[in-house]
Amino acid sequence: GAGVSQSPSNKVTEKGKDVELRCDPISGHTALYWYRQRLGQGLEFLIYFQGNSAPDKSGLPSDRFSAERTGESVSTLTIQRTQQEDSAVYLCASSFVPGGRYNEQFFGPGTRLTVL
Amino acid sequence: AQKITQTQPGMFVQEKEAVTLDCTYDTSDPSYGLFWYKQPSSGEMIFLIYQGSYDQQNATEGRYSLNFQKARKSANLVISASQLGDSAMYFCAMREEGDNDMRFGAGTRLTVKP
Secondary structure: OOOOEEEOOEEEEOOOOOEEEEEEOOOOOOEEEEEEEOOOOOEEEEEEEEOOOOOEOOOOOOOOEEEEEOOOOOEEEEEOOOOHHHOEEEEEEEEOOOOOOOOOOEEOOOEEEEEO | OOOEEOOOOEEEEEOOOOEEEOOEEOOOOOOEEEEEEEEOOOOOOEEEEEEEOOOOOOOEEOOEEEEEEOOOOEEEEEEOOOOHHHOEEEEEEEEEOOOOOOEEOOOEEEEEEO
């Protein structure tokens, strides 16, 4: 596709349920990022994938959060036992050049997660 | 510690006028990049402009320019000839060389008045 796509666009779930969010990066982009954006706030880094290297999970807020990526393609972010504070927009981004100073990230439209 | 600071939660500008959105950053790494993104109400993040720490000249992209003052660690975005479509949230971000993540400021909501 032409850009980064994410699904679903909206997800409403009950507290305690697990959710899975999907990101399809731009073809050929080796780096993939997940961010969380709470209402009215900036973006918080969650996790980074680069090729087959071990992911950088330093931004994951708790062990209820995990993410996987198959090669250089689709990534899924899983939140287990969701809490109301998990309500946010989850943004995925990909980039072609993983290192160096210049690393323009292309963002998807986000998944708006609401935990009731 | 907060690495990116945007002190203006909201800004108003008259259509066709210029506006400056402030951004200061904190780093001890000599090699880094600074980015500005626009986020309209639809939610997507749109890349606007980039400035490298070693770039000698201020970056410009159409109506966007970056007033880079390295010694003061500031990277203000200047939008010239504001248009109604410029109304959005604007985020300043920084990525230090060797880091995987990009640190974002809290954002400035710009409203362009007709």
